[in-house]
Amino acid sequence: MLLPALDWHPQPRLEPLPLDWLALAGVEVAVLRLDQIDPLISGNKWFKLVHHLRAAQEAGAEGVMSLGGAYSNHLHALAAAGKRFGFPTLGLLRGHPMDTPTVRDLNAFGMQLHWLGYGGYRERHAADFWGPWQARYPQLYPVPEGGSGLAGAQGCMAWVASVREQLARLGWADYHGWWLACGTGTSLAGLVLAEAGERPVYGVLAVPEDHGVASQVERIVTAAGLTPARYELLDGSRGGFARVDAQLSDFISTTGVIELEPLYTGKALMLLKAQIEAGRFARGTRLIFVHTGGLQGRRGLE
Numbered sequence: 001m002l003l004p005a006l007d008w009h010p011q012p013r014l015e016p017l018p019l020d021w022l023a024l025a026g027v028e029v030a031v032l033r034l035d036q037i038d039p040l041i042s043g044n045k046w047f048k049l050v051h052h053l054r055a056a057q058e059a060g061a062e063g064v065m066s067l068g069g070a071y072s073n074h075l076h077a078l079a080a081a082g083k084r085f086g087f088p089t090l091g092l093l094r095g096h097p098m099d100t101p102t103v104r105d106l107n108a109f110g111m112q113l114h115w116l117g118y119g120g121y122r123e124r125h126a127a128d129f130w131g132p133w134q135a136r137y138p139q140l141y142p143v144p145e146g147g148s149g150l151a152g153a154q155g156c157m158a159w160v161a162s163v164r165e166q167l168a169r170l171g172w173a174d175y176h177g178w179w180l181a182c183g184t185g186t187s188l189a190g191l192v193l194a195e196a197g198e199r200p201v202y203g204v205l206a207v208p209e210d211h212g213v214a215s216q217v218e219r220i221v222t223a224a225g226l227t228p229a230r231y232e233l234l235d236g237s238r239g240g241f242a243r244v245d246a247q248l249s250d251f252i253s254t255t256g257v258i259e260l261e262p263l264y265t266g267k268a269l270m271l272l273k274a275q276i277e278a279g280r281f282a283r284g285t286r287l288i289f290v291h292t293g294g295l296q297g298r299r300g301l302e
Contacts, residue, residue, distance in 0.1 A: 002057040005085035010037035010046065012159070014166040017289060018257055025276045026283030029179075030170055031258060032159060035265075035293040041084070043293015044187045045077035047155040048147030053081075055151060056141030063088030065133060066143040067124055070098045073294045074146045079109035090114070090140055092133070094121040101299040148186045148216065150223045156190025163288055172286055175199065179272050180290035181206045181236070181264035185213040187292060188231060189220035197230045204236035204268040211241070236271040258291070261298045265291055 013036065017029040034043045056064055063082065068075035068091060075091045082089035089111045093103075097115050106113060116123075123129055130142045146152070167175065178191050182203040191201045205213055214233055221229040238245060244262045251273075252266040260266040269289065275281070 001062055001087040002053055002085070005053050005081055005087065006050070006057060008085070010041075012037050012162060014163055014170065014288075016170060019255070021273055021277065025281070026285075027276050027281050028172075028286045029272070029289050030163075030172070030175070030286070032163060032288055032290045034159075035259070035291045035295055040080035041077050042295065043073060043077070044156065044290070045074050045147065045293065046081065047158065047190075048074075048152035048186055049078060049081065049143070050155045051151040052141070052143045052147055056143075059141055061141035062139040063090070063141070064143050065090035065092065065137060065140040066147070067092045067094075067121070067145040069094045070100045071102045071297045071299075073297050075111065076102055076105055076296055078143070078147075079106045079111035082111065083109040088112070088140065090137060092116055092121075092124075094118065102296065105296075146184045146186065148184045150220050152186040153190035153193060153220045153224075156187045157194035159290065160191065160194035175286045175288055176281075177202060177285075178288045178290065179268065180204065181268035181292055182213050182233065183207060183241075183264060185217040185233075186220065187290065188233075189217045191290075192217070192221055192229045192231045193224050193226055195230065196226065197228075199230070201231040203231060203233045204271050205233055206237055206264045206267055207241040208237050208239075209233075209235055234271060234275075236267040238267060259295060261294050263297060264294050 013033045014030050015033055017031050022029055064078060066075065066078055070093060079089050091106055091111050091113050093113055093115050095115065095118055124145060134142060177199050178201040180187060180203060182188050183206050188201055188203040195201060238248060242263055248262055248266055248270060251270045252260045252262060260269060
């Protein structure tokens with residue numbers, strides 16, 4: 001049942017980002033539009049899932065189970081993929097039953113839901129967490145929260161080849177680095193692995209520094225045998241995950257050339273503006289901004 005999913009290979013488009021503050025600084029940015037690969041299976045989530053799905057297929061599993069919250073972009077993409085490609089999905093959710101637009105979609109897509117409470121969800125990193133669930137659902141393959149880990153990062157490595165194939169259409173001979181939001185660091189790690197030191201990858205933390213993104217990235221690149229790795233993490237969390245202030249909201253509302261959300265992409269582009277205006281990047285610099293999607297999650301903030 002998983003084979004049809006593995007035959008889907010979406011190709012994100014690379015587009016120039018025309019903003020006055022970029023032109024003033026003489027810096028060019030092109031956006032990798034992961035948000036536009038599909039109306040439902042959108043953003044970086046599919047790429048973080050695909051190698052997990054391949055492992056599930058190789059293990060003889062019929063479907064997949066994973067974790068997330070009541071507004072989870074990861075569970076939303078997984079459930080939508082299960083419905084489209086015909087494999088069962090199960091979601092283990094943080095907290096107690098809630099009625100959110102995302103949860104309604106999960107139900108509509110046919111995902112079976114279990115609410116773990118908050119204490120139960122905190123146990124997800126325990127070594128024996130998956131044991132009881134695998135005993136209860138032996139036909140389902142467990143995927144870590146967010147599709148993280150080396151398998152998730154390997155799916156994101158494809159973006160580098162995709163961008164290089166599209167440079168000529170923009171009139172670019174090369175580019176000088178990547179810029180993207182980080183929730184777990186998996187997407188950043190994939191880019192770091194694919195670049196293998198050729199170009200730097202800048203990750204904007206959408207969560208506070210104590211959420212373990214740096215250690216997650218190090219685990220992935222070490223598991224892949226890449227040391228040292230060329231990347232930098234910058235704090236763009238604005239005090240906490242899902243912390244939305246008036247300045248961020250105003251930035252998003254006045255950046256009309258691209259659709260952003262406040263948890264990831266809005267924070268990342270806003271910090272890029274601040275860094276450029278502070279003179280971090282020289283005139284003539286060309287950067288790739290990864291639009292990691294997440295637009296469906298905005299419904300929880302409306």
